Amino acid sequence: MKTIQEARTLLQRLPQQSLGFYPTPLHRLERLSRQLGVELYLKRDDLSGVNLFGGNKIRKLEYLLGDAVDRGCGAAITYGATQSNHAMQTAAACRRCGLAPILYLVSVVEPDPRQLRANLLLDSVLGAEVHIVPMAPGETEAAAEARAFRMGADHAARLEAQGTGCCDIPMGGANPLGSVGFIGGWVELREQLEALGVAADWVCHATGTGGTLAGLAAGRALLGDDTRILPVSVSAKDTGYEARTARLANEALALLGAEERVEAEALAVARDYYAPGYEIPNEAGNGAVRLLARTEGILLDPVYSGKAFGGMVDQIRRGRIPQGSTVVFWHTGGATALFAEGEIVGDLAQREEG
Ligand SMILES: *Cc1c(COP(=O)(O)O)cnc(C)c1O
Numbered sequence: 001m002k003t004i005q006e007a008r009t010l011l012q013r014l015p016q017q018s019l020g021f022y023p024t025p026l027h028r029l030e031r032l033s034r035q036l037g038v039e040l041y042l043k044r045d046d047l048s049g050v051n052l053f054g055g056n057k058i059r060k061l062e063y064l065l066g067d068a069v070d071r072g073c074g075a076a077i078t079y080g081a082t083q084s085n086h087a088m089q090t091a092a093a094c095r096r097c098g099l100a101p102i103l104y105l106v107s108v109v110e111p112d113p114r115q116l117r118a119n120l121l122l123d124s125v126l127g128a129e130v131h132i133v134p135m136a137p138g139e140t141e142a143a144a145e146a147r148a149f150r151m152g153a154d155h156a157a158r159l160e161a162q163g164t165g166c167c168d169i170p171m172g173g174a175n176p177l178g179s180v181g182f183i184g185g186w187v188e189l190r191e192q193l194e195a196l197g198v199a200a201d202w203v204c205h206a207t208g209t210g211g212t213l214a215g216l217a218a219g220r221a222l223l224g225d226d227t228r229i230l231p232v233s234v235s236a237k238d239t240g241y242e243a244r245t246a247r248l249a250n251e252a253l254a255l256l257g258a259e260e261r262v263e264a265e266a267l268a269v270a271r272d273y274y275a276p277g278y279e280i281p282n283e284a285g286n287g288a289v290r291l292l293a294r295t296e297g298i299l300l301d302p303v304y305s306g307k308a309f310g311g312m313v314d315q316i317r318r319g320r321i322p323q324g325s326t327v328v329f330w331h332t333g334g335a336t337a338l339f340a341e342g343e344i345v346g347d348l349a350q351r352e353e354g
């Protein structure tokens with residue numbers, strides 16, 4: 001178990017690029033706290049920078065691109081859906097470091113090439129080299145992603161052969177180095193809570209690839225905190241998800257030379273809130289987007305943060321998160337999805353009756 005100062009010293013061992021504005025704000029939601037009967041705080045990684053459309057991937061990219069720059073890379077390749085927040089944030093971060101961004105994007109939702117929207121539009125403005133990987137009829141997302149990874153790896157090998165160092169970043173930036181960014185995030189949150197004289201009972205966030213969760217859980221273990229983490233999944237997860245995420249957390253701790261460990265049992269992921277699927281909106285998620293917008297004026301998104309916020313509210317209403325608890329919702333960003341294709345936005349794009 002480390003002190004905050006010891007943790008900071010470990011985090012400084014790895015090369016890092018400064019890509020955002022940290023610490024991101026932490027603030028209380030007065031009206032919603034009263035309404036829900038808990039002390040609710042928001043950790044604003046949606047405001048991380050590097051531009052107006054930041055999000056949780058920037059913390060990971062500070063280490064991922066820190067390493068890429070250190071190794072003298074000239075380009076970075078990454079992966080995601082066509083509306084991937086991670087891909088867009090990677091493109092922006094690459095530009096800031098002088099690397100060429102190359103994206104392999106699976107069209108989970110078919111984009112209109114004459115009318116690019118949301119993140120795909122930003123990828124284009126940022127001048128990223130975009131390769132759309134269409135989903136074949138009947139093909140699963142996982143199969144199309146596997147195809148994209150192979151295409152990207154081939155591309156990286158070609159660039160390396162031509163003498164351009166290329167950093168191959170996994171989907172979501174979910175590798176041990178990326179997760180180190182969220183160990184830093186956890187340490188940052190602890191410092192902010194201490195300054196407020198508050199201890200968090202729960203930290204809740206949306207989990208996709210698991211890189212964020214791995215880092216948060218690793219940070220929690222590193223500081224020996226008993227705060228509980230409620231990860232809300234935004235896509236189908238197999239039963240091995242917690243074990244893989246714990247391994248990722250432990251590999252991130254090992255990169256810091258820390259001996260603390262994360263157990264898979266500590267990572268119970270809530271799987272009840274993503275249906276019918278990734279990038280397909282549901283009533284509770286869109287309801288949560290409206291709830292936060294209408295009580296606090298803050299925007300979530302239908303793909304990630306809305307579903308997670310809805311899950312957290314449900315757990316509070318059911319008493320699984322007891323009344324009076326101090327709860328931090330980690331806002332991971334993603335609000336560009338509000339301007340994405342109609343399939344992604346769902347009924348948020350429709351005028352309400354009455
Ligand atoms: C990527 C993303 C997540 C999930 O983070 P992982 O590290 O992939 O689990 C959550 N929210 C938003 C808005 C994201 O873009």
